[in-house]
């Protein structure tokens with residue numbers, strides 16, 4: 019159980035002590051007895067033992083223990099029990115709070131009308147019994163849990179006025195919900211709630227509270243009603259409770275309020291109590307937020323109904339210009355058996371099992387893509403190229419559906435499908451993919467009769483090429499005898515190599531013995547035929563080691579042919595740019611697939627790649643052999659094959675460049691990556707279950723050859739190098755990922771001046787600790803037909819940080835910074851689009867793996883838990899995806915700002931530990947624990 023959960027139980031116990039007037043008890047064994055006998059198993063919730071709970075309280079400075087006595091920290095009450103912010107000052111004794119600026123200051127509030135009671139109400143006496151002022155309604159955990167459980171089935175009843183109680187308000191109430199909106203954080207808004215006994219007998223109003231804590235709200239009433247101090251409502255009598263909303267930040271703040279009533283006999287048992295619920299949705303929306311808000315309400319595209327059983331013919335369309343394109347034949351698995359699936363991956367089962375898993379994956383892709391079929395979708399002529407038609411495909415930029423240049427889809431004129439008639443389906447080829455639309459090339463037969471805005475039914479199709487390439491690679495790997503490479507034992511390895519002394523291009527690497535030895539071993543080919551692995555956490559120099567090794571292989575063996583690959587275009591481009599630092603352009607060739615958008619080619623690479631006049635061209639083999647290095651993505655792919663970010667790729671993707679190209683005896687494969695960062699994206703649950711989600715790098719790392727030798731406790735440098743010196747980040751940025759994912763092994767080696775450049779930034783909650791977690795109560799919204807999410811409140815907070823960063827630069831000893839030193843990472847395309855409206859420097863996590871910036875701002879977007887499963891399924895978002903989370907928080911050198919809703923994020927174990935460690939454990943040795951809590955805005959600290 020996490021520390022935060024244990025702490026939560028501890029605080030809940032403290033609350034229980036308060037409720038039963040026993041906070042004066044300090045004796046540890048007595049408290050343990052109360053905990054065990056009365057609290058621990060009182061409501062079926064599984065709670066940890068007392069010591070474990072006490073330990074969590076101690077760690078978070080909420081309790082101290084000495085001489086067998088437990089002393090609860092007085093701030094426990096303020097921070098925790100008082101989840102509804104305590105009034106800052108009272109108007110009169112026992113009166114209603116009117117903290118500044120009061121909206122209804124001076125208005126009378128009493129039992130029947132709004133006013134201040136002339137004398138202290140009975141609550142004063144009751145609440146001071148224990149020497150503690152406890153009139154602010156506190157949360158009843160048991161009740162909150164009970165209501166949350168009932169909520170799904172009994173919502174209608176919970177919000178209905180019952181047993182003579184009517185709850186009305188000065189705001190409109192629709193379906194139990196009160197909504198209102200403010201324009202600025204300086205405003206305070208009050209909602210008056212009137213509780214009326216409309217029955218013919220008296221009733222007791224016994225309790226009110228909120229189901230969730232949210233400190234921007236305050237609830238209050240004049241009589242300070244509690245269960246110890248109930249209020250009798252005579253027939254026809256009305257009583258007012260006020261809700262005050264005072265947001266600190268723009269955002270969306272939902273709340274649920276519960277009101278408890280009972281028959282008026284003092285002896286009536288608690289079971290006779292009944293509860294009414296009201297919901298509140300408060301918003302604070304600034305003008306920027308309005309501008310960025312949904313352009314139109316979200317309306318998912320109508321999905322095409324199940325395929326009609328009509329006869330049809332297909333009219334082929336116009337393909338985009340591209341080089342030679344060889345059709346590949348589909349491979350159906352020859353064997354399909356449970357024993358094959360369950361037998362695990364061995365060299366004997368390699369081809370059959372991988373082909374079967376790829377087949378399962380392809381079936382899942384077919385099923386998935388059908389869900390995106392659209393009906394009644396209009397198309398328009400492209401203004402720039404009249405022969406193309408433009409179709410809106412919301413979500414295409416997030417691969418929902420996955421459509422690339424060169425893929426095709428089928429359209430039918432809407433309303434044409436009639437029984438007995440042969441339907442014409444027109445195949446449209448994708449010429450260009452834009453944010454939410456594609457440009458399609460169709461048959462002239464369609465174009466000649468096309469009217470702008472004409473509506474069509476659209477069927478998406480899966481491009482089988484990628485699966486087929488991988489299936490073929492599995493087959494070729496077998497044919498070309500790559501068993502010793504893919505299942506290395508070390509037994510077949512050639513004699514111990516002689517390592518040469520090398521003069522590295524990047525002198526910094528000579529100072530790092532692991533990097534230097536990795537380069538030496540790669541140059542000597544010492545692991546052959548086994549692959550050489552370079553693995554290690556973020557920022558440890560895997561890519562630069564790989565790049566240096568490539569340069570050294572070329573320097574020492576001039577005739578070598580090297581294929582350098584990465585799973586994504588951005589990672590392959592990065593390799594290319596780094597290689598160009600010391601190599602002549604003529605030696606190097608970056609080969610793009612025809613599906614790549616030519617506009618996305620970085621300028622540094624334009625004149626050493628396969629970009630032709632209008633499209634990418636594919637030179638013949640002889641032409642290609644003139645180059646020393648060819649750089650491609652794995653799917654687009656020697657003697658030497660280098661693969662960067664190998665942990666991100668499916669095994670069969672990684673073997674595409676090996677199978678058929680690698681000489682099994684003399685070829686050298688080098689894989690660099692980190693299995694704790696982005697992994698393969700697989701849709702089929704069966705394929706995942708039986709191993710397709712494991713990259714070649716990850717699988718090999720479990721082979722004994724690549725593991726620490728027991729006798730020495732070290733890795734065998736001949737086959738593997740583990741890099742542990744991080745050259746990127748300030749220790750505070752690394753602290754939590756290091757503990758979560760790397761067993762604390764990462765060492766800080768980043769340039770001191772750069773990594774410390776934000777340690778004194780005035781906006782840090784704590785000096786010397788350049789990590790900020792900024793809690794935002796936003797709302798994850800969608801607009802129009804797009805399935806992608808955005809969160810305007812988070813954009814606003816990001817903009818605020820951008821302003822602070824750019825305005826503050828160069829001042830008070832801070833380094834100057836330009837926008838290119840700042841990166842913003844968001845998990846959804848729509849959020850990226852919204853942020854781009856103001857800035858030009860954002861990208862998705864995939865684009866950021868392998869990259870770094872001086873300052874990184876992360877927007878997590880998710881603010882409601884209900885979409886988290888969808889995120890998991892589509893490998894989107896940061897919640898419930900440790901690897902994406904790890905990549906996002908390890909890109910910054912000097913300052914990391916994470917903006918998100920901690921209540922939602924904490925539903926994920928990794929985030930929970932992250933927020934927990936940031937908040938409750940000293941991030942650096944010299945930090946005071948109490949100060950660490952300042953890392954989070956106080957408003958949120960109360961919520962957690």
Ligand SMILES: Nc1ncnc2c1ncn2[C@@H]1O[C@H](COP(=O)(O)OP(=O)(O)OP(=O)(O)O)[C@@H](O)[C@H]1O
Pocket residue numbers: 526527528529530533554555556557558559560561562563692695744745746867868869870
């Ligand atoms: N020996 C070294 N001395 C100084 N700086 C280094 C050294 N090795 C790497 N670096 C620097 O560290 C940073 C991270 O390097 P690199 O991108 O190669 O790491 P990585 O392990 O591939 O990271 P990630 O897994 O996060 O993509 C770069 O700025 C690089 O120049």
